[in-house]
Amino acid sequence: MIDLYYWTTPNGHKITLFLEEAAIPYTLFPINIGKGDQFEPEFLKISPNNRIPAIVDHAPIDGGDPIPVFESGAILLYLADKTKQFLPTSLRGRNEALQWLFWQMGGLGPMAGQNHHFNTYAQEKIPYAIDRYVRETGRLYGVLNKHLADREFIAHEYSIADMACYPWIVSHQRQEQDLNNFPHLKRWFEAIAQRPATRRAYEKAEQINTAPSVSDDASRKLLFGQDASTIK
Template structure:
C-alpha cells in the first residue's frame, strides 16, 4: 500500500498518474495547500520541505520499515524501479527517460510555475516578468515539440515517467499564455496521453477531491503559498 499525500497540482498529478498506470494499491491523503495543511507536524515529518506530493510506501522493496519520500521526480524514479515499469532498468534508454524527467524538474516546471504566478497570481502585473516567463515557457514547448517530431513519446518509442512528469505541466497551456497550435507535435502527444485510461482515472480522482483543480487563490491561500519565511 502506498500513502499518497497530494493536492490537485501538476506535481501531484504526476504521482497519481503513475500509481494508476502501474495498478498499485494507494490511498490519497489530501493536503490542501491553500489552507496551510502542508505545515502540519505530521506532514512535515514526511516532507520537510512542506511541498506536495509525498508518499509513504508501507511495503518497500527492501522489506524494511515504511519509506517516506518527497520530491516528485525522486518519487517517480523510485516507483519505476520498485515496479520495473515505465523506466528501463539500465542502458541508454534509461538515461534518455531520466534526462527528460530532469528537464521537466529543472526547466519546464519552474519556468511554467513562475509563468502561472506572474500572469495569474501576482498582486501587481509586472510586464517584464510576464513577458520573460511566457517567452521561456514557449521556448521549452519548442524544445519538446522538436523532440516529439520523430518520437511517439518524450524519451523515444516507449511511454515513460518522463511523459507522466511533463504532461500535467503542459495540460494547462492556456494559463501559461501558449498557443498549442504552434506546437503540433506537442498537441498530438497531449491527445494521446489524455486518452490513456489511467490518466483519465487520475484526473477523475482529482476532480472528486477538488472540483476546481489547483488552488483557489484567496487571501488565506496567498498567505500560505507566497508569505512563507
C-alpha cells in the same frame, strides 16, 4: 501499500498518473495547500520542504521499515525502480528518460510555475516578468516539440518522463501557449490525454478539488508569504 499525500496540482498529478498506470494500490491523503495542511507536523515528517506530493511506501522492496519519499521526480523514480515499470531498462533508454525527467524538474515545471504566478496569482502585474516567463515557457515547449518529431513518447516508450511533463502542459492556455504552434507536442499531449489511466487520475482530482488554491489573502499568504523565519 502506498500512502499518497496529494493536492490537485501538476506535481500531484504526476504521481496519480503513475499509480493509476501501474495499478498499484494506494491510499490518497488530500493536503489542502490553500488551507495550510502542508505545515502540519505529521506531514512535515514526510515532506520537510512542506510541499506536495509525498509518499510513504509500506512495503519497500528491501522488506524494511516504511520509506517516505518527497519531491515528485524522486517519487516517480522510486516507483519506477520499485515496480520495474515506465523506465527503460537499457542504459541508453534509462539515461534518456532520466534526462527529460530532470529537464522537467529543473526547467519546464519552474518556468511554467513562474508563468502561472505572474500571470494569474501576482496582485501586481509586472509586464517584464510576465513576458519573461511566457516566452521561456514557449521556448521549452519548442524544445519538447522538436524532440518529439521522430518518436511517439519522450523516451520512445511511455515513461516517467512523459508523466512528469504532461501535467505541466495541461494548463497551456493559462500559460499563453497555443498547441497548434507545436504539432508534435500536440499529438503527444492528445495521446496521453486519451489513456485510461490519465482519465482516471484527473477524474479523481475532480472529486477532491475544483477550486483554485489561491482564493483569498489567507491562502495567498500561506502559499506565497513564506521565508526562512517560517521554518521551525
